[in-house]
Structure formats: C-alpha cells, structure tokens
Amino acid sequence: MPPADKSASTFKLGGRIVNRLGYGAMQLAGPRVFGPPKDRDSAVGVLRAAVASGVNHIDTSDYYGPHVTNQIIHEALHPYPEGLVIVTKVGARRGPDGSWHPAFSRAELTQAVHDNLRHLGVEALDVVNLRSMFDIHHPAEGSLEAPLTALADLKRQGLVRHIGLSNVTRAQIAQGRQICAIDCVQNQYNLVQRADDALIDELAREGIAYVPFFPLGGFTPLQSSTLTEVAGRLGATPMQVALAWLLRRSANILLIPGTSSAAHLRENLSAGALELPATELSALNGIAA
Numbered sequence: 001m002p003p004a005d006k007s008a009s010t011f012k013l014g015g016r017i018v019n020r021l022g023y024g025a026m027q028l029a030g031p032r033v034f035g036p037p038k039d040r041d042s043a044v045g046v047l048r049a050a051v052a053s054g055v056n057h058i059d060t061s062d063y064y065g066p067h068v069t070n071q072i073i074h075e076a077l078h079p080y081p082e083g084l085v086i087v088t089k090v091g092a093r094r095g096p097d098g099s100w101h102p103a104f105s106r107a108e109l110t111q112a113v114h115d116n117l118r119h120l121g122v123e124a125l126d127v128v129n130l131r132s133m134f135d136i137h138h139p140a141e142g143s144l145e146a147p148l149t150a151l152a153d154l155k156r157q158g159l160v161r162h163i164g165l166s167n168v169t170r171a172q173i174a175q176g177r178q179i180c181a182i183d184c185v186q187n188q189y190n191l192v193q194r195a196d197d198a199l200i201d202e203l204a205r206e207g208i209a210y211v212p213f214f215p216l217g218g219f220t221p222l223q224s225s226t227l228t229e230v231a232g233r234l235g236a237t238p239m240q241v242a243l244a245w246l247l248r249r250s251a252n253i254l255l256i257p258g259t260s261s262a263a264h265l266r267e268n269l270s271a272g273a274l275e276l277p278a279t280e281l282s283a284l285n286g287i288a289a
C-alpha cells in the first residue's frame with residue numbers, strides 16, 4: 001500500500017472514514033476512572049461539544065467507572081449521529097476498590113460485549129479492542145488465541161463489527177491477524193514514549209489504524225522544556241504541539257486525547273490546524289532521544 005498523506009485529516013476505522021482528531025472518554029468517569037464524575041452535566045456537555053465540533057471517533061470502555069462512561073455517552077449522544085464510530089474495549093474488570101483485573105475467559109468477554117451493547121444502547125458494537133492484560137502497564141508476550149477466538153465468534157454472531165487489539169506486541173498482532181481481521185491497534189505512544197516507532201510504520205504499510213493511548217502523557221502529563229519552547233515559538237500550548245506532532249508522525253495515527261474540560265477539548269481539537277515547521281519538528285523528534 002502506498003504511504004498515505006500525513007497531512008490528511010481522515011483515516012479509516014471500523015469500516016468508515018473518521019477524522020484523525022477523535023476523543024477519549026476515560027476522563028469522564030470519577031477519580032482513578034472509578035465511580036461517577038463530580039459534574040455529570042459537564043461530562044455530557046463535553047461529549048456533545050466534541051461531536052458538534054466534528055469528532056466522529058469516540059474511545060470508551062464499559063470498565064471505565066465501571067459502566068459510568070458508557071452511560072454518559074448514551075445520555076449525551078443517543079441516538080448516535082450517522083458516521084460516529086464508538087470504539088470500546090474488553091479484557092479487564094474492576095474490583096470493588098477500583099483495582100484492574102484480567103477478564104479473558106469466554107464467559108467474561110461475552111458478558112463484557114453484552115454490557116457494552118446495553119449501556120451504549122446499540123445492537124452491534126462498531127469496534128471492540130481486546131485489551132491484553134499479561135502486564136497491565138506494558139505489552140507483554142502471551143497467547144491471545146483463546147480470547148480472540150471468543151471475540152471473533154461474537155463478531156460472527158453480529159454483535160461486533162470490527163476487532164482491534166490493545167497493549168500488544170508485534171507477535172500478538174501477527175497471531176491475531178491469523179484469527180481475524182485486525183482493524184486497529186491501541187498502545188501507549190506519545191512524544192516521549194516511542195517504543196512503537198517501528199510498529200507504527202509497519203501498520204501504516206498495512207493500512208491499519210494506530211491509536212495511541214496517553215497521547216498527552218495520561219496520568220503524568222507530558223513535560224519537556226523543548227516541548228514548552230517549541231510551543232512558545234509557535235504561539236500554541238504544549239498539548240497542542242504534542243498532538244500536532246502525533247498527526248505528523250504517521251498518517252495512520254488517530255488521536256483520542258482525553259479531557260473532562262470543554263476548554264481543553266477546544267484546545268486539543270484545534271491542534272489539527274497547527275503547522276510544524278521542519279526545524280521545530282526535528283527539535284520535537286529529539287525529545288525521546
């Protein structure tokens with residue numbers, strides 16, 4: 001496949017064309033992604049503002065809250081506008097104290113798909129990522145054959161339209177592609193965390209979307225004097241520059257920055273218009289080194 005244009009504003013996901021600037025809904029649950037948010041009306045408002053501004057790709061999971069984030073998405077946006085792609089993920093469950101545990105059995109995955117369907121209020125899920133949990137924080141080797149086969153069966157039943165993988169290694173992606181079509185990969189990646197550099201380029205050649213989680217650093221927001229200096233010279237914020245850099249990094253990168261703030265949402269969505277001159281790009285490329 002010829003390399004796609006990095007300045008393009010769209011890419012394919014879930015069998016549709018989506019804007020590369022999407023929205024990650026994890027920040028809409030309570031502290032530590034557990035329980036309800038402080039201000040539910042504001043969470044509903046952020047989602048509506050995102051869609052009104054052209055976002056047609058929302059990332060979520062029923063284990064955010066748990067259930068809370070999907071219920072807020074339903075309240076804010078159902079019936080969903082034509083063309084909106086909602087991507088969810090399965091493979092984990094929450095303990096009563098908010099802890100995260102693997103939930104990889106066929107029964108747990110089936111339950112998770114049905115929970116997502118019910119809370120989002122849809123008959124089929126656009127895209128479901130299987131979230132690997134061999135190591136909760138990083139991709140770690142381990143067979144995904146059994147859980148992915150179970151998910152592929154749910155796809156055959158018509159409950160899932162497309163399947164993706166999250167927190168995975170190159171070997172797991174190769175294994176997954178033997179079992180079913182893999183629509184997207186969602187791993188941690190940003191200006192500073194660049195372990196997936198080669199993988200992104202490989203997926204781009206295959207036309208597979210790469211959706212970095214923690215694009216702004218997640219729970220530890222990105223901090224770099226170079227980033228701050230570049231942002232100052234461009235009259236932008238560091239977060240806008242971090243997002244603009246990701247858009248320029250590869251045409252198959254789709255962004256899902258998370259925010260509970262309408263002001264941050266506006267700031268993040270305008271990153272698509274930010275030009276990065278070659279000198280600034282090379283300064284930014286040096287941050288991870």
Ligand SMILES: NC(=O)c1ccc[n+]([C@@H]2O[C@H](COP(=O)([O-])OP(=O)(O)OC[C@H]3O[C@@H](n4cnc5c(N)ncnc54)[C@H](OP(=O)(O)O)[C@@H]3O)[C@@H](O)[C@H]2O)c1
Pocket residue numbers: 023024025026027059060089131166167186187212213214215216217218219221239240256257258259260261263264265267268
């Ligand atoms: N597959 C996985 O394992 C996995 C793991 C984690 C996340 N995700 C997905 O990835 C999405 C993105 O990750 P994330 O939300 O954890 O991290 P992120 O997008 O890297 O950063 C979110 C953090 O940055 C802050 N923020 C956002 N915009 C900002 C701005 N313009 N200026 C200053 N601060 C800003 C947010 O606070 P405010 O709310 O105050 O703006 C929040 O604390 C999630 O929503 C989720 O859908 C997937």
